[in-house]
Amino acid sequence: MTDSSTTALPPVVPAGAAEVESALATAAAAEHADGHPPFSDQTRALLRRGGHELLLLARADDARSDEAAGAAVVVREGGDLLVELVVHPQHRRRGVGRALAEAAAGHLRAQHPDAVDQGGVVAWAHGTLPGSDRLARAHGLSPVRELRRMRLDAGQAxxxxxxxxxxxxxxxxxxxxxxxxxxxxxxxxxxxxxxxxxxxxxxxxxxxxxxxxxxxxxxxxxxxxxxxxxxxxxxxxxxxxxxxxxxxxxxxxxxxxxxxxxxxxxxxxxxxxxxxxxxxxxxxxxxxxxxxxxxxxxxxxxxxxxxxxxxxxxxxxxxxxxxx
CATH class of the missing domain: 3.40.630.30 (Gcn5-related N-acetyltransferase (GNAT))
Known part of the structure; x- marks a missing residue:
């Protein structure tokens, strides 16, 4: 998850199968800029085969046709509902992250009230980028697990x-x-x-x-x-x-x-x-x-x-x- 904030939130719309590649292009742009994939391999696989529950896209007038300003995905992970969210590097700090998070939260409250009440919703902040923790806490989520990325340089092997x-x-x-x-x-x-x-x-x-x-x-x-x-x-x-x-x-x-x-x-x-x-x-x-x-x-x-x-x-x- 990445954060951005502004008073006028951009529009967020549900996306169909034809727009999956647009979300993946946005994720690829974020990975190139941040050094971290914003979606897990499993989420990407579910997107490609239509196994996700919800895909939300945020569009901006200056976004390329093959990219979205941001995307949020809801998938099932075991007994939980997992949310992953990405904002295109060129559209950060414009409220895209907040708009996507609010749209995803609204969907979960409407469609899965029991999961919301019972704490069955999780979200990953890949790379733990600045603002991710703030955005998560604003929606009542608290850190419960840390996944470390470790590196071995060739000369140290x-x-x-x-x-x-x-x-x-x-x-x-x-x-x-x-x-x-x-x-x-x-x-x-x-x-x-x-x-x-x-x-x-x-x-x-x-x-x-x-x-x-x-x-x-x-x-x-x-x-x-x-x-x-x-x-x-x-x-x-x-x-x-x-x-x-x-x-x-x-x-x-x-x-x-x-x-x-x-x-x-x-x-x-x-x-x-x-x-x-x-x-x-x-x-x-x-x-x-x-x-x-x-x-x-x-x-x-x-x-x-x-x-x-x-x-x-x-x-x-x-x-x-x-x-x-």
Missing amino acids: PSSASEPPEGVRLRGFRPGQDDAAWLALNAVAFAEHPEQGSLTQQDLEDRMGEDWFEADGLLLAEREEDGALLGFHWTKHPAAAADEPAAARGPEGEVYAVGVSPQAQGTGLGRALTLAGVHRMLERGARRVLLYVDADNTAAVHLYERLGFVLDAADTQHRLARAD
């Missing part, structure tokens, strides 16, 4: 990878063959995680359809004796600009997700998987690697710090207070 435990081998994902086993592993590895642990076959297919997806970039750890999956490291290393050679990769990779089965925790597999994916991205041209981790997951934070990752930014989740 460990010089060598770590071998997996004895009897475990690493290999690439096989679309269509490993789907069910990977989804089951992901569910148990992230049983306490509200977003990652609830991924479905459709969610997996959405991500496999992204231009950054590579099957070999989803590293699987399997037990040699029976092929059972014990862990994975999903790397995200997008291609470079469209005019670059097809094999070129961008300067920034991401530890998209690292999951380890409960039966393999404490064996060093998480470290081995993390380093294997990091070195794969660095060898393919990444100059830095990012990852996201919950601040209260102290074991993971300490592991990443030992590997050389440092705090780069943070996202904050806000939750609507329950009605008294």
